[in-house]
Amino acid sequence: MGLVERNTLRWRRDLALTACCAAAVAEADRTGDPGQRAARLIDCLGVLRSAHGAGAAAAVDMRALRRGLRHGLAPLLPACCEDGDPLGEVKLLDQDGLLCDAVEDLGREHLVPQQALMEYWPWARxxxxxxxxxxxxxxxxxxxxxxxxxxxxxxxxxxxxxxxxxxxxxxxxxxxxxxxxxxxxxxxxxxxxxxxxxxxxxxxxxxxxxxxxxxxxxxxxxxxxxxxxxxxxxxxxxxxxxxxxxxxxxxxxxxxxxxxxxxxxxxVWRYMTLPGRMEFAIRDALTGIAGLDVLMYPGGDRYDLRITAAEPLVARQWRVDAKAWRSFGALADALLERPVLGAAVPLTIVVPHRQRSDLPLLQARLAGRPDLEVTTDKDFVAKVLRWCRGES
Known part of the structure; x- marks a missing residue:
C-alpha cells in the first residue's frame, strides 16, 4: 500500500471519528434547541456516510449512529479500519446519554483539518x-x-x-x-x-x-x-x-x-499564501511578453489580476481571481452567492492545476453564470500565450 493510499484511509477513519465525536456532543446536549440539535446530528450523519463511501453508506443510518455512540464505534468505522481496532470498542456516550471522557481524547487525536470539514459542514464553510x-x-x-x-x-x-x-x-x-x-x-x-x-x-x-x-x-x-x-x-x-x-x-x-x-x-496559508503563489506565478509567466500589460490587484483588489493585450495585438482583457479551496462544492456555493457582474469581461476563476480532474463539477455548477469562467492556473497561462501567438 502506497503512502498516498495509506493517508487516504487514515483520513477516512479520522473523518468518521470526528463525525462521531461531534454527534456525541450534539446527542448529549439537552439544553439547546431541539431543531438545531437534530440538524447537527443530520450533518454529522452525512459526514459519517461520506467517510464510508457510496457502497457502504446505506448501512449507516441515524439509528445505527445513536446505537454505536452508546455501545461501541465498530459499526460506524469505515471498512478501511482494521479488524480488531480497539477504537471499535470505544463508547462515546454512557447509558444515561452523558459524554464519556473518550470524546475529548479522540477529538484531540483524530480531528481532521478545518478545510476538510469545510467540504461537509456548511457552518465550517x-x-x-x-x-x-x-x-x-x-x-x-x-x-x-x-x-x-x-x-x-x-x-x-x-x-x-x-x-x-x-x-x-x-x-x-x-x-x-x-x-x-x-x-x-x-x-x-x-x-x-x-x-x-x-x-x-x-x-x-x-x-x-x-x-x-x-x-x-x-x-x-x-x-x-x-x-x-x-x-x-x-x-x-x-x-x-x-x-x-x-x-x-x-x-x-x-x-x-x-x-x-x-x-x-x-x-492565512489556505486563503492568502496558496492563491497568492498562483497569482504571482501567473504574473511572472506573462510579464515581459510584448503587447501584454499585467496589473496586480486593480481597483482595490476587486480581483487579483488584470491582463490587457493592446496593439499591435487585437485588444483583449482578462480579469483573474485565484482560489485555492479544497472543496469545489463549497467554492461553487460561495461564488453563486456573489451578485451577477455586469461587466463585459467575465471574471476568470483560476484554481490549482492539481484539481483539474474535478473542474467539470465546478463548471457545471456555474453553468448559469456567464459572468464567471473557471480554469486552472496552468491552463489559463497556456490560453493567454496561445492567444498572443494568434492560435486562438
Missing part, C-alpha cells in the same frame, strides 16, 4: 469564508503599494526566522497577527525539526506511519507527490534525512522547531 474576509479587510485599508507588498510577502515567505521577517516586512511588521510560532505546532515536528513544502514553503505535516517510520507531507500538495518518509534514529544529530516518496518530492532544508521561526496561520 461560512466560518472559513468569514475568516477569509476578515483577513482581507485588515489589509485592504493599506495604501495600494503596501497592500501588494503584504500579499506578496505572505505568498513568498510563509515561514522564516522572526528577524528575517522583521527585516522584509520593515515598517509593516507587527501590524497584523498573521504569524504564529512554529514551536507551538506539534503536528509539523519531525524529531525536533520542521520541513517546509517545496511547492508552497509552508510547514509539512509529520505523523507516525508505524515501525519507527514517520510520514511527512504537505496537506495541499500531497496528490502532486509532495510526500516523504523518514526513520527516527536514536542518538542522531542534525535534521532527519527525508526520503522522497513522490514525483514532486524535491530536496528540502529543515529548520529546528525550537528556533525563533514563525509561520503564517493555517487560515
Amino acid at each position: 461560512l466560518r472559513a469564508e468569514q475568516e477569509e474576509q476578515q483577513l482581507y479587510a485588515e489589509i485592504r485599508r493599506l495604501p495600494p503599494d503596501d497592500y501588494a507588498k503584504v500579499r506578496e510577502l505572505l505568498a513568498s515567505d510563509p515561514v522564516a526566522e522572526q528577524g528575517v521577517l522583521w527585516e522584509k516586512w520593515d515598517g509593516l511588521w507587527g501590524r497584523f497577527g498573521f504569524f504564529e510560532p512554529v514551536s507551538s505546532w506539534p503536528w509539523c515536528n519531525a524529531a525536533g525539526w520542521c520541513f517546509p513544502c517545496p511547492a508552497c514553503a509552508w510547514p509539512m505535516r509529520a505523523q507516525p506511519a508505524g515501525q519507527g517510520v514517520f510520514a511527512v507531507a504537505c496537506d495541499a500538495h500531497l496528490l502532486e507527490g509532495v510526500q516523504y518518509t523518514y526513520r527516527q534514529v536514536r542518538g542522531g544529530s542534525g535534521p532527519p534525512v527525508l526520503e522522497g516518496g513522490g514525483g514532486s518530492a524535491r530536496r528540502v532544508e529543515g529548520f529546528p522547531t525550537a528556533g525563533d521561526y514563525l509561520a503564517v496561520s493555517r487560515t
